[in-house]
Amino acid sequence: MSALNENIARAQAYLERFRTGGVLHHIAGESTPAASGEMFESISPIDLEPLAKVAKGDPSDIDRAVAAAKHAFASWSKTPGKERRAILIKVAEAIEARAEEIAFTECMDTGQALRFMAKAALRGAENFRFFADQAPTAEDGQALRNANQMNVTARRPIGPVGVITPWNTPFMLSTWKIAPALAAGCAVVHKPAEFSPLTAKLLVEIAEEAGLPKGVLNLVNGFGEDAGKALTEHPDIKAIAFVGESRTGSMIMAQGAPSLKRVHFELGGKNPVIVFDDADLDRAVDAATFMIYSLNGERCTSSSRLLVQRSIYEPFCARVAEVADRIKVGHPLDPDTVVGPLIHPVHEKKVLSYFDKAVEEGATIAAGGAKVGEAGCFVRPTLFTNATNSMAVAQEEIFGPVLTAIPFEDEQEAINIANDVDYGLTAYLWTQDLERALRVTDQLEAGMMWVNSENVRHLPAPFGGVKASGIGRDGGDWSFDFYMETINVCFPRASHRIPKLGG
Numbered sequence: 001m002s003a004l005n006e007n008i009a010r011a012q013a014y015l016e017r018f019r020t021g022g023v024l025h026h027i028a029g030e031s032t033p034a035a036s037g038e039m040f041e042s043i044s045p046i047d048l049e050p051l052a053k054v055a056k057g058d059p060s061d062i063d064r065a066v067a068a069a070k071h072a073f074a075s076w077s078k079t080p081g082k083e084r085r086a087i088l089i090k091v092a093e094a095i096e097a098r099a100e101e102i103a104f105t106e107c108m109d110t111g112q113a114l115r116f117m118a119k120a121a122l123r124g125a126e127n128f129r130f131f132a133d134q135a136p137t138a139e140d141g142q143a144l145r146n147a148n149q150m151n152v153t154a155r156r157p158i159g160p161v162g163v164i165t166p167w168n169t170p171f172m173l174s175t176w177k178i179a180p181a182l183a184a185g186c187a188v189v190h191k192p193a194e195f196s197p198l199t200a201k202l203l204v205e206i207a208e209e210a211g212l213p214k215g216v217l218n219l220v221n222g223f224g225e226d227a228g229k230a231l232t233e234h235p236d237i238k239a240i241a242f243v244g245e246s247r248t249g250s251m252i253m254a255q256g257a258p259s260l261k262r263v264h265f266e267l268g269g270k271n272p273v274i275v276f277d278d279a280d281l282d283r284a285v286d287a288a289t290f291m292i293y294s295l296n297g298e299r300c301t302s303s304s305r306l307l308v309q310r311s312i313y314e315p316f317c318a319r320v321a322e323v324a325d326r327i328k329v330g331h332p333l334d335p336d337t338v339v340g341p342l343i344h345p346v347h348e349k350k351v352l353s354y355f356d357k358a359v360e361e362g363a364t365i366a367a368g369g370a371k372v373g374e375a376g377c378f379v380r381p382t383l384f385t386n387a388t389n390s391m392a393v394a395q396e397e398i399f400g401p402v403l404t405a406i407p408f409e410d411e412q413e414a415i416n417i418a419n420d421v422d423y424g425l426t427a428y429l430w431t432q433d434l435e436r437a438l439r440v441t442d443q444l445e446a447g448m449m450w451v452n453s454e455n456v457r458h459l460p461a462p463f464g465g466v467k468a469s470g471i472g473r474d475g476g477d478w479s480f481d482f483y484m485e486t487i488n489v490c491f492p493r494a495s496h497r498i499p500k501l502g503g
């Protein structure tokens with residue numbers, strides 16, 4: 001049997017339980033159907049065949065889940081950090097033990113290639129380990145002494161929180177939110193994306209089997225406009241950590257306003273990779289193509305705009321086109337596949353629409369620009385050249401394996417083009433000139449920048465965007481600041497004069 005057929009057989013075995021039993025909510029430790037009994041169908045992006053029926057959550061399911069989280073919060077928030085750490089480390093170990101099941105399930109549900117998803121499961125475990133290790137000191141504060149006072153700060157978990165995640169790499173992304181929330185002592189209600197709900201169910205089961213008390217992590221499936229909306233409006237939910245589109249973020253901000261919800265937003269991007277003519281071009285080609293064609297280009301940090309100095313624009317683009325043409329598009333479980341099918345026909349239609357738009361606006365399709373086969377949502381890795389920054393393909397987040405290459409003359413023009421978009425998530429800069437790197441990074445409007453590198457995460461470093469790409473930072477202690485309230489207690493150092501009124 002080929003490696004692909006063997007993987008498909010193993011994946012089918014993992015999926016069987018979802019085919020027969022559906023994907024139910026998980027509330028207070030119990031697998032439970034929607035109160036309404038309603039289900040919706042999740043399809044495979046590989047062949048558009050049904051994968052599983054999924055519980056369709058509504059506000060009454062959210063009410064049940066929030067009540068469970070509120071109940072569990074009372075004891076979880078008081079559980080010593082050391083104990084929380086021990087439990088969360090066990091969760092990390094359990095994720096590692098089931099990494100293949102998670103990876104195969106994720107591939108079938110999202111269409112992401114196994115070569116990337118295998119690591120995504122392990123990165124999920126790493127997130128749990130990293131934040132678990134900080135649980136024992138999460139509440140620690142500072143003593144701020146001045147001439148008259150001793151101020152003592154501390155942090156307390158904010159309360160039950162809502163986590164709303166997108167469909168692109170759902171397992172890794174949800175652990176990135178859920179692990180610090182749990183480490184901080186919060187209880188969680190998770191609403192995963194309707195297009196890829198399977199691994200969220202695995203996560204809550206794994207966590208409870210590893211010892212997470214019931215009700216600390218709850219799962220409600222369903223659509224954004226009913227289950228998602230109800231979660232953001234619920235008065236007992238104290239904060240919403242959201243990853244998704246910018247326009248959804250602004251809806252969530254409005255929905256959460258009446259209950260004064262704290263929000264953390266990781267939103268869209270239209271990230272530039274800027275290549276100067278003094279760069280190590282071999283490495284720059286590899287990094288630029290990796291950052292747009294890995295993970296199907298369905299990646300918030302993808303380098304979807306390639307800004308190349310005009311003196312090297314033609315040969316550099318030719319090399320990128322060559323790489324794009326060589327990339328294998330295929331079944332996500334084929335070990336050789338780089339680009340799998342896009343998540344859903346609705347999203348595929350959006351991505352394909354940009355092929356026509358690019359040509360209408362005068363860009364050239366230098367690679368790809370076509371659907372692959374009839375069944376499934378497969379598209380060729382695509383490169384648009386001769387583009388200008390005002391074109392839709394340069395301004396709008398396409399969220400597929402689609403790169404728009406724009407020439408620039410000099411440093412200032414590169415900065416102007418890079419900044420001339422609504423988004424500001426990441427930027428990538430290629431130059432051998434250190435002073436130029438410092439000047440340019442100083443002026444780029446992006447929350448995260450990499451110089452002479454693709455996106456390599458360092459968990460203690462801040463993660464997040466500026467402009468329409470987000471509000472707030474994750475990573476390291478920034479995550480704890482979001483999931484906790486900082487309080488201050490003031491002690492006068494000596495008996496001081498208190499103003500006397502009315503006498």
Ligand code: NAD
Pocket residue numbers: 164165166167168173191192193194222223224225227228229232243244245246248249251252255265266267268269299300301397399425465469470
């Ligand atoms: P989306 O905004 O359509 O959906 C994300 C989640 O929000 C889903 O669970 C959805 O059901 C829910 N939702 C939708 N409407 C809602 C509402 N009114 N109230 C509450 N919840 C609602 O995003 P998507 O299409 O699933 O994901 C792709 C987007 O995610 C892209 O824009 C991508 O850039 C972004 N993303 C950002 C990051 C980052 O770290 N900045 C990471 C990954 C993905």
